[in-house]
Amino acid sequence: MSSANRGVNIGPPRFKIAVHAIVxxxxxxxxxxxxxxxxxxxxxxxxxxxxxxxxxSAGIVESKGGREGGYILKKAVD
Structure with a gap:
């Protein structure tokens, strides 16, 4: 690992996946x-x-159950 990368903490896998999902x-x-x-x-x-x-649970997305369900952002992106 190079000295430039030491101390860099990307965070747990859930955070990374959550950000990617929101985008x-x-x-x-x-x-x-x-x-x-x-x-x-x-x-x-x-x-x-x-x-x-x-x-x-955090109020970022809304979920709809069932066969036609899924997830959508709670607020529109401007």
């Missing part, structure tokens, strides 16, 4: 399933649902 949702402009998001962020759908549940 993907913002760019999509619509509702996406956990499987669709997981494919885009190179993760597993079950892990993605856990991450998205945390984002939903």
């Amino acid at each position: 993907w949702l913002a760019n999509s402009g619509g509702m996406l399933s956990s499987a669709m998001i997981a494919e885009q962020v190179d993760s597993h759908a079950t892990f993605m649902r856990r991450v998205m549940q945390s984002l939903s």
Whole structure:
């Protein structure tokens, strides 16, 4: 590891995946399933649902259950 990289802490995998998912949702402009998001962020759908549940609890995304369900950003991106 180079001296420039020492002390750099990217954070836990959930944070990195959550940010990537939020960006993907913002760019999509619509509702996406956990499987669709997981494919885009190179993760597993079950892990993605856990991450998205945390984002939903934090009020960042809205979730809709069922066959036609998925996740959407709670506020529009300007």
